[in-house]
Amino acid sequence: MSRTPLHPTREQIELPTVLDCLSDPIRLAIVYQLARQERVSSELCCSDFYALSGKSNLAYHFAKLRECGLMQTRVAGTNRFMRLRREDLDARFPGLLDAVLKSAARDAERLELIDTCDVVEAD
Amino acid sequence: MSRTPLHPTREQIELPTVLDCLSDPIRLAIVYQLARQERVSSELCCSDFYALSGKSNLAYHFAKLRECGLMQTRVAGTNRFMRLRREDLDARFPGLLDAVLKSAARDAERLELIDTCDVVEAD
């Protein structure tokens, strides 16, 4: 629990790995919530995702999301703050993340995605 | 070998399944080649993909691609002609397929993607 987790560099981010990461419903929900939160605080911590699964299972999915370059973790006290690596992803695969998020938003009910923030806005 | 394979309806196409299908390098290469071929004949058959893997492994991946709704198979004699279900995918997840294909094209060498047709065009 001590070390700052390793993240791939922008150039090391791979398309198949990213798609595989996004193909898991829990990880897609995590990314979706992180994206929604971007406009507010841009960061969320583990306990913000308890609705999705248990702590240890979340830690497993966080690790996958970090390893593939989708998100970044910042350690602060006993908390880990996560945020999307949007700049890197947009630079590496322009339009991909937005297309996935938009598709996910369309299927929000089907995918059982929950809005973390209650703010509703037009698209 | 007799029946025309089953495909999901447009509405049955699911985002996680599609992403999972595209996350496999061989299937991504198949989809990429189908997309490149779209401008020419729009259809390819199994033997056009022998460079990617063996017949039986290809049949396995074709089945996955059909089941998730990414491609469609038409039986004609001893051949099966495959094409992308672009209209359905674009209707269901606008921009997604193009974003993936564009990202794949950028990483063509890294992903060892081969141009089926020798036609080179600007983007």
Add this chain to the structure above:
DNA sequence: CCTTATGTTCAACGTTTATTGAACTATCGA
């Protein structure tokens, strides 16, 4: 210092996955 809160790590498990070769089915052409 002791306790609580946060999150990770580990071992175990059952499931799904990709890959292989052999057997099979069906169609086409000679």
Add this chain to the structure above:
DNA sequence: TCGATAGTTCAATAAACGTTGAACATAAGG
């Protein structure tokens, strides 16, 4: 009718995956 061709299906295998609970590590608060 007899190959040859095209592709599927099946069984077997090894690896990777997602989930669980228990144990652990770290930092904050009293």
